[in-house]
Amino acid sequence: MPLLSWLSESADDRPDAVRVDDRAVSWVELRRLATAVADDLGGVDRVAVEATPTLETVVGVVGALLAGAAVVPVPPDAGPMEREHILRDSGATALLAPAGGTGPAGDGGPPVIPVDLARRSDTVHPEPDPAATALILYTSGTTGAPKGAVIGRRAVAACLDGLADAWAWTPEDLLVHGLPLFHVHGLVLGVLGPLRLGSRLHHVGRPRPERYAAAGGTVYFGVPTVWSRIAADPDSARALRPARLLVSGSAALPAAVFADLAALTGHEVVERYGMTETLITVSARADGPRRPGTVGVPLPGVRTRLVDEHGAALPADGEAMGELQVAGPTLFEGYLGRPDADAATRAPDGWFRTGDVATIGPDGWHRIVGRAATDLIKSGGYRIGAGEVEDALLAHPGVREAAVVGTPHPDLGQQVTAYVVGDGVDGPELIDFVARQLSAHKRPREVRLVEALPRNALGKVQKTRLAAD
The missing domain is CATH 3.30.300.30 (ANL, C-terminal domain)
Structure with a gap:
């Protein structure tokens, strides 16, 4: 199955399949716009994309994936040093940017290829190898320059299919969010999810409560800051009552915000857990309970375990706190050019060491305590x-x-x-x-x-x- 299977196969030409801020296109038009970008990328192995919250970013990312190139999102707020590091370290040989917008990538940077929304193409590009790289996402640790996490096309597909199962995510849904397009949450789930699973997408630009309220979606994505602001705006919160699912991630949702949203919207928020390196691995389900302060159960195919500081297994009794380790089809391929960092994050048997402290209950429900480095206090x-x-x-x-x-x-x-x-x-x-x-x-x-x-x-x-x- 193609990675972006719905986009690749849909003949739907209704004009509002994908909306970013105040611009919208049909599935057919998005495919033709992206194919024009793919035509320009023949032979390019890695391409950087100016990841602004715009339709050009969506078209550029999709075009690169159609061409079989690995996408390197560049955060729009990256400072000069971070930007230069991402472009140099990734080995990107081209930079996609809105036509007439961003100028040259800088001295010695890759050439800019404009994303021109006036151009369309009907070229049929062969589906890239499922084992190929889809994304190189840069993630910061506590020390050193950001590292490029290499994420394969199979991992993205496995993550999205697992979420479709957990959240009953279908073409009948309209997904609404206003998240950045250079992270897993906003880009993989929030853009590639609809293009694989068929739900329409409305990216509202800045995630203000009134914009969420006016969007009329069935599924909403947000981070705790967004949900906190919506909970503080009762009229906007009540406007979400007709929705099917509210999803929170990227940080822990305060129990008080969970309770306020339940009272105002009639929905208990679905929380989920993941990292750049693992994509989404654990989530509450649409057809199951939601418990504040917990992030649910593993997605299909994902395995989790807890270990102590010596690597010994800990019981899933809801009390024992240990490092959460993950295995399964959503894991990244490794850090670009950093075998030392890879070795540090892998247990001897290959499981990924998340660095997060968690408990797992007898029923499989996970509670994330926090980062081992900062959230497990030994006193x-x-x-x-x-x-x-x-x-x-x-x-x-x-x-x-x-x-x-x-x-x-x-x-x-x-x-x-x-x-x-x-x-x-x-x-x-x-x-x-x-x-x-x-x-x-x-x-x-x-x-x-x-x-x-x-x-x-x-x-x-x-x-x-x-x-x-």
Whole structure:
């Protein structure tokens, strides 16, 4: 089956199959636009794409995939050093950009090939080898320049087919979101998903509550920041009641936001888990329960396990916290040109080490505690999950946001330190509040009140920046 099977085979010429902001095209027109790009890419092995939230980006990505090239999305907000690194490290030999828009890639950069929405083609390109690379997505770690995660066409297909099964995702759906088009969430799920599975797509541009409300979709994707803003806008939230599914990912959804959305929209949000290197591996199902603070069960073909710091297996009893490891058809091929990084992320038997701490219940439900480096706090001989303390803080009516990290302590090794955005609260009050809800050793030893938490483009709190303070 072709990777973009619906797009490749559809004869539907209704004009609103794919809409980005205020421009829309039919399936047939999108295929002809993308084929014109594919015609220009003959022989190009890797192509960078200016990943702005535009129809040109969708056409460029699809054209490159039709041509069998590996797509290297370039974030529109990348600074000069990051941009130069992505273009150089990826080995991209061409850069797709809107016609008449972005100028040259820079000194020594690849030549620019314009994506011209006035051009169409009916060339029939052979379907690329399923074993070929689909995407090279750059992902940042705690040190060094971003690494290029090489993602195969088979992995993308397996991920999307697994989500179709979990979410009952069909051509009857209209998917609505406003996510960036250079990450797994917005690009793989939010663009390639509809092109494989046949649902229509409406990318609303900036993901404002009123734009989600006006879109009339059946399935909505968002990150916690988006859902929090929608929950704070009751009229927009109520407008989502006719939808079929609300999906949240890329970071943990606060339990309070889950509850507020359930009350306003009538929907309990589906949460799911994945990484650039694994795509989506675990999710709640459309036909099953949704539990705040958990991310569901493995997708078809995906296997998960927990291990301790020595690699020994831990029980799936809902209590044991350990590193989550993953195996299955959605895994990436490795980091481009970085065998050292590959080796560091693979267990001896080939399972991928996510670096995330989780628990798995007897029923297979997963709860992500957080990153091993920042969210598993070892204090006075205890192992404390930062997420549990954050949830306790967020239950206080005066707390709007909370992030918990471990900071050095001369006696305990690490102490629980909380960063809080709140109204009319103080540290001692919050420490006492948590101590009344959780075990005494889990209470924060220090609360630092801040104006805002540092977040990345997907709304994830950048805890390494807090811990470095």
